Amino acid sequence: MTRETVGRFVEAWGAMGSLWGINRSVARVHALLMASGEPVSLDEIADRLRISKGNASMSLRELRNFGVVRQVEVPGDRRDFYVTEPDVWTMFFRILRERKRREFDPALEAVHRLVQAQGASGAVRGRLEQMADLLTTIEGVVSRFLADPESSRTALAFIAGMPLGKGRKGGA
Amino acid sequence: MTRETVGRFVEAWGAMGSLWGINRSVARVHALLMASGEPVSLDEIADRLRISKGNASMSLRELRNFGVVRQVEVPGDRRDFYVTEPDVWTMFFRILRERKRREFDPALEAVHRLVQAQGASGAVRGRLEQMADLLTTIEGVVSRFLADPESSRTALAFIAGMPLGKGRKGGA
DNA sequence: GCGGTCGTTCAGAGTATTCTGAACACACGA
DNA sequence: TCGTGTGTTCAGAATACTCTGAACGACCGC
Numbered sequence: 001m002t003r004e005t006v007g008r009f010v011e012a013w014g015a016m017g018s019l020w021g022i023n024r025s026v027a028r029v030h031a032l033l034m035a036s037g038e039p040v041s042l043d044e045i046a047d048r049l050r051i052s053k054g055n056a057s058m059s060l061r062e063l064r065n066f067g068v069v070r071q072v073e074v075p076g077d078r079r080d081f082y083v084t085e086p087d088v089w090t091m092f093f094r095i096l097r098e099r100k101r102r103e104f105d106p107a108l109e110a111v112h113r114l115v116q117a118q119g120a121s122g123a124v125r126g127r128l129e130q131m132a133d134l135l136t137t138i139e140g141v142v143s144r145f146l147a148d149p150e151s152s153r154t155a156l157a158f159i160a161g162m163p164l165g166k167g168r169k170g171g172a
Numbered sequence: 173m174t175r176e177t178v179g180r181f182v183e184a185w186g187a188m189g190s191l192w193g194i195n196r197s198v199a200r201v202h203a204l205l206m207a208s209g210e211p212v213s214l215d216e217i218a219d220r221l222r223i224s225k226g227n228a229s230m231s232l233r234e235l236r237n238f239g240v241v242r243q244v245e246v247p248g249d250r251r252d253f254y255v256t257e258p259d260v261w262t263m264f265f266r267i268l269r270e271r272k273r274r275e276f277d278p279a280l281e282a283v284h285r286l287v288q289a290q291g292a293s294g295a296v297r298g299r300l301e302q303m304a305d306l307l308t309t310i311e312g313v314v315s316r317f318l319a320d321p322e323s324s325r326t327a328l329a330f331i332a333g334m335p336l337g338k339g340r341k342g343g344a
Numbered sequence: 345g346c347g348g349t350c351g352t353t354c355a356g357a358g359t360a361t362t363c364t365g366a367a368c369a370c371a372c373g374a
Numbered sequence: 375t376c377g378t379g380t381g382t383t384c385a386g387a388a389t390a391c392t393c394t395g396a397a398c399g400a401c402c403g404c
Contacts, residue, residue: 001289001296005282012282018193019275023362034300035286037293042381052364057382078372079380086295088303103191110177110184114207117173121209123258124173128206131260137325140332151337153309159331160312165323195392214351224394229352250402251350 006035010049020095025051029059030068034088039072039081066091089149097146104142108135178207182221192267197223201231202240206260211244211253238263261321269318276314280307 010031017027028049033040046056060082063069068091074081111132115125145152182203189199200221205212218228232254235241240263246253283304287297317324 001286005285005289009279009282009286012279016275016279019271021190025362034303035296037296053381054365054383055363058363061382084299086299088299089306099191103188107181107184107188110181113177114173114181117177124207124209127256127258127260131206134261134325137329137332141328144332144334144336148336151334152331153306155331155334156313157309159324159327160309160316162316162323162327164316164320197392225351226353226395227393230393233352 001035006032009035020092021099022091022095023059023062025049025055026059026062029056030063030084030091033063033069033082033084036083039074039083041077041079041081043079045082063091066094093146093149096142100139100142100146104135104139108132108139111135173207178204181207192264193271194263194267195231195234197221197227198231198234201228202235202256202263205235205241205254205256208255211246211255213249213251213253215251217254235263238266265318265321268314272311272314272318276307276311280304280311283307 010028013031013034014024014028017024028051029045032045032048042053042056042060045051045060046053049056051059060069064071068085068088069082070085072081072083111128115128115132141152145156182200185203185206186196186200189196200223201217204217204221214225214228214232217223217232218225221228223231232241236243240257240260241254242257244253244255283300287300287304313324317328
């Protein structure tokens with residue numbers, strides 16, 4: 001676990017943040033803490049990530065609000081130190097749930113309305129239905145995952161390992 | 173399919189765009205075309221979405237590059253008209269594939285390196301492994317979906333419909 | 345050629361997001 | 375009480391992203 005390796009991880013994690021809508025700094029702070037066995041002080045975080053103390057402080061607050069980071073005392077040191085909570089996925093779930101609710105669900109709802117509305121001619125209706133179907137499936141999987149991550153993960157791992165079908169339609 | 177219903181769909185679709193990294197205007201144009209049986213002219217798009225012709229033109233170009241929109245001729249009309257391609261999901265797949273490659277894969281790679289690197293003490297190693305596991309599962313499902321959407325969808329639909337497990341750990 | 349219609353381009357305006365750093369508040373020991 | 379070390383806040387700088395609209399080129403009929 002050289003600085004180099006940790007650094008690469010921090011950057012990759014920061015870049016991935018945007019994939020699920022997390023601020024880059026927040027994600028980088030999170031990564032640093034995940035890779036650290038020892039509690040880390042605010043100063044050291046700011047130093048190692050080359051961000052201002054202000055930014056580090058705000059990022060930490062956000063991470064604490066998400067429940068993925070906790071403050072700990074270090075005897076004989078006046079400073080605050082931070083560690084990650086054992087459950088890495090709390091934040092992931094919250095964000096997933098929130099974005100689903102705010103962005104995904106309304107779209108699915110709107111597609112359904114549109115399909116049900118009369119006046120859609122054959123082709124339009126067809127493609128809207130096709131779309132509604134896939135979105136509904138995704139909705140189902142995500143809901144299931146949010147409701148019961150444990151067993152869903154097992155099921156997903158199974159899918160990941162399944163042999164491919166005929167593959168007639170290879171996607172884009 | 174009143175203007176009202178279509179409008180709601182357009183806005184919801186536009187908002188969902190950010191979920192997978194698409195410009196709002198682009199997503200709105202796409203939505204409008206998806207909901208239209210007739211070919212639509214650039215002017216009408218700009219009018220109905222209240223965006224400039226320039227913006228509409230650029231959004232259409234992007235959609236054509238993604239392969240989800242096509243230009244069609246309307247006899248007796250000098251203007252260009254646009255329709256969506258029958259396969260709605262080309263764009264979705266391309267974007268999914270691209271973002272996976274650019275944002276997800278490097279993160280997974282970095283976590284693996286970190287786990288393999290010696291020097292990680294018990295707790296750190298544990299949580300990094302836990303993380304690597306879930307990311308690997310997700311990677312597998314997405315890869316599979318990209319390689320063979322048809323059969324993966326069936327499998328996912330199955331998961332979505334599965335009864336929940338004990339649900340000991342309810343997530344966030 | 346000329347005037348009109350149409351689509352494209354892109355500089356720069358407009359907006360949203362992120363980050364910094366100075367000001368501040370607090371705790372503590374001298 | 376004062377000075378020092380610490381964390382937080384937030385106005386405004388910096389940056390990233392999006393959109394507009396004027397300028398332009400292509401095309402067409404006359």
